[in-house]
Amino acid sequence: MTTSVSIDNVSKEFSGTTAVDSVSIEIGQGEFFTLLGSSGCGKTTLLRIIAGFLPQTRGDIRFGDKIINNVPAHQRNTGMVFQNYAIFPHLSVFENVAYGLKVRGRSRGDIDREVRQMLDLVRLGHLSHRLPRELSGGQQQRVVLARAMVIKPDVLLMDEPLSNLDTEMRLHLRSEIRALQQQFGVTTIYVTHDQEEALLISDRVAVMSTGKVVQLGPPREIYLQPSTLFVASFIGDNNLLPAMVEETRPDGSLLARLPGGQALIAHAVPGQKLSHGEACTVSLRPQDVDLKQGGPGGLEGVLEDIQFLGNTIKMYFSLGEGKPVVVTLPGRHDVTIPTVGSKCTLHPSAHAVTAFEGVVSQ
Ligand SMILES: Nc1ncnc2c1ncn2[C@@H]1O[C@H](COP(=O)(O)OP(=O)(O)OP(=O)(O)O)[C@@H](O)[C@H]1O
Ligand SMILES: [Mg+2]
The missing domain is CATH 3.40.50.300 (P-loop containing nucleotide triphosphate hydrolases)
Known part of the structure; x- marks a missing residue:
């Protein structure tokens, strides 16, 4: 049995x-x-x-x-x-x-x-x-x-x-x-x-x-x-961006400042305490980003490279400093791909951005 x-x-x-x-x-x-x-x-x-x-x-x-x-x-x-x-x-x-x-x-x-x-x-x-x-x-x-x-x-x-x-x-x-x-x-x-x-x-x-x-x-x-x-980096592809906590909010979210000067809103992991001025790492899955031309919020990036993988299209965006951010789009007929060198705004979907205690070794 x-x-x-x-x-x-x-x-x-x-x-x-x-x-x-x-x-x-x-x-x-x-x-x-x-x-x-x-x-x-x-x-x-x-x-x-x-x-x-x-x-x-x-x-x-x-x-x-x-x-x-x-x-x-x-x-x-x-x-x-x-x-x-x-x-x-x-x-x-x-x-x-x-x-x-x-x-x-x-x-x-x-x-x-x-x-x-x-x-x-x-x-x-x-x-x-x-x-x-x-x-x-x-x-x-x-x-x-x-x-x-x-x-x-x-x-x-x-x-x-x-x-x-x-x-x-x-x-x-x-x-x-x-x-x-x-x-x-x-x-x-x-x-x-x-x-x-x-x-x-x-x-x-x-x-x-x-x-x-x-x-x-x-x-x-x-x-x-x-x-x-550790789990965020071990399981699945992920962008792990070093950042600084600039502001913490009562709802558990925080404003994270990236080294290049841009900021984004992230959710802290339950149980981890991040305070103002602390170094942290922000995680963002490549498929959780929408690309727009301008618009409020989001991160400004320049498209550096495109890899066509068939069912997905992998794009590398420079945010000014640090490693490029990877964004993937489905390889569908109706998906418009920006040209290399163009400026785009990266809009992470709500709840997809998480801030972790600790710093990744790059
Ligand atoms: N008989 C042994 N004597 C001393 N150390 C050992 C012995 N067997 C395993 N270890 C050590 O224990 C640790 C865990 O080993 P283990 O074989 O369980 O790892 P694992 O997760 O199965 O790794 P892998 O994916 O490489 O198979 C390692 O540091 C290994 O060197
Ligand atoms: Mg083993």
């Missing part, structure tokens, strides 16, 4: 390094949950603790109500799809997938039926007799997925399962993983450093940095309401 997973104040210290730092997460039954963060932030360490391969220094792991700290890995009934968790090279596709059921002492009839069903689901039924070396990378990864799922795990654990594949196979398999997960309803904990993959595949995402969870929520919330400058 698939189960909820509770990570309660878990830390892991290696000699001199805190790889996981007081992490608490409640993962619901059947949820697709992703740990997202850059290299070395502690994702694999946390996943290995959940799998039972690594003891935590502090804290508890529960599957349902049961504390499993002392349950060995092979008794946790997890399905694992790890980057380095290779398939058995001397066993056929069928035998690889059958392995977990054999170990669990299932009858031959059961094994035969369930392995065939599973292989059909991952579209490898016609290759069941092949050896792994006779498969493509994507097919091999589907064998690993089938092997993990066939045992009907309580929890499915995946560590960067797509990172060795080419883009096309990666895009294809990530939809397949999501579809299979939904079909089985299995609680899944997925690790990636690819933010687009995390947003697409997950019910909820925990963004990690130096062993800590810095924000946790559904993909849309993480993208639209980053709670820190």
Whole structure:
């Protein structure tokens, strides 16, 4: 039976390094949950603790109500799809997938039926007799997925399962993983450093940095309401402009002055206190800007460069000082594109401008 997973104040210290730092997460039954963060932030360490391969220094792991700290890995009934968790090279596709059921002492009839069903689901039924070396990378990864799922795990654990594949196979398999997960309803904990993959595949995402969870929520919330400058810079494209708080207002908004002298109204993040005269960083997503010729408010910019990317048009505007501001427009027939060198006014849409404590390293 698939189960909820509770990570309660878990830390892991290696000699001199805190790889996981007081992490608490409640993962619901059947949820697709992703740990997202850059290299070395502690994702694999946390996943290995959940799998039972690594003891935590502090804290508890529960599957349902049961504390499993002392349950060995092979008794946790997890399905694992790890980057380095290779398939058995001397066993056929069928035998690889059958392995977990054999170990669990299932009858031959059961094994035969369930392995065939599973292989059909991952579209490898016609290759069941092949050896792994006779498969493509994507097919091999589907064998690993089938092997993990066939045992009907309580929890499915995946560590960067797509990172060795080419883009096309990666895009294809990530939809397949999501579809299979939904079909089985299995609680899944997925690790990636690819933010687009995390947003697409997950019910909820925990963004990690130096062993800590810095924000946790559904993909849309993480993208639209980053709670820190780190999350705003890590998730999605963003203009991050250094600024100075010139005026704070009772409604939580503030007037931010940019180095070139222009100012714009930004919303402070709840919980962060910015005061008059303080350095801050203003974030503005490239798609949240309207371009106008003049008009009150807005930022005056000169168009420096245009990149045509097909479905979007990317434009770089100089505001006088600092890095250019990127603005994207949809690549539609009816969109008018200004010419390079022309002056435009950039009007950010309401609520799209956020001010964060701290300064970005440019
Ligand atoms: N066995 C170990 N002994 C000492 N330090 C370790 C050990 N395993 C991991 N670390 C350290 O713990 C930190 C977290 O490592 P971890 O493998 O969990 O990162 P990660 O988020 O999975 O990174 P990546 O995206 O590169 O896989 C790193 O600083 C790493 O060097
Ligand atoms: Mg890792």
